[in-house]
């Protein structure tokens with residue numbers, strides 16, 4: 001591995017930073033690009049516009065499972081299994097990160113359920129609140145996406161993500177149109193993220209090609225044991241995300257995650273000028289053969305609206321008036337031991353009863 005730290009940097013945001021969240025992220029874009037992601041912790045003065053009562057969230061986990069691709073190789077494919085229940089192994093308690101990966105490597109020809117569900121266009125944030133309270137719905141409209149017009153921005157809505165049990169899995173994905181994304185952990189167990197920066201995508205693709213693994217990297221079709229990335233010198237970074245923490249993913253980043261316990265989290269996409277300038281926006285999905293609803297691939301905006309002049313104007317008036325503040329970075333290492341010992345801040349019943 002290179003000398004770059006394994007864990008992504010953690011930044012501290014105050015109430016002014018989260019009111020202008022996109023500008024805050026832009027200020028740290030170099031770090032974000034280098035690591036593929038950053039973690040943001042909130043000062044105590046930050047006020048989030050969160051719903052108090054949570055109803056209608058009784059979604060079952062999707063009936064999707066992971067299977068080891070071959071006996072000697074800890075890479076897992078993600079498939080549906082509607083019939084063959086004998087093959088399914090129950091999830092068990094996860095004691096730590098190593099324990100999780102060891103138990104997966106013993107799957108052999110059995111399958112394990114992902115135990116996650118996604119609820120598009122669902123949020124635990126309140127809309128249209130005072131501007132002093134952070135609302136995740138506002139993020140796309142604060143970002144470069146605003147150049148696409150109000151109607152286009154409104155199509156970019158939050159997606160609520162639920163982990164139903166310990167050891168739930170969110171397999172490898174890249175955001176729609178390779179946009180940036182912001183992920184907020186509402187409650188439940190720690191999330192263990194593995195971040196593969198955009199610059200490492202080609203190396204990962206080459207590795208999979210050599211192993212004759214044809215899975216799409218973008219749409220949750222594969223889950224990779226990090227020891228494989230280490231073995232083949234593919235740079236990746238870790239994050240342990242606890243409740244009330246944000247994870248920001250850079251454009252084109254590949255990420256996967258598992259959870260220590262049941263949890264709720266939520267994400268939304270947005271854009272910075274580099275999304276256009278570095279050609280993430282025009283990435284073709286033509287090679288993707290995934291059986292996913294066409295709608296989710298086709299939320300697009302007209303890229304012709306993002307002219308160089310308009311991008312410059314947006315940058316000058318929305319992003320550049322940044323006040324220098326070197327105190328944002330609290331640490332480059334968020335040690336696994338600290339994160340592992342963070343107590344789960346809810347009792348399990350409250351999640352299951354929602």
Ligand SMILES: [Zn+2]
Nearest residue numbers: 216219288290
């Ligand atoms: Zn795909």
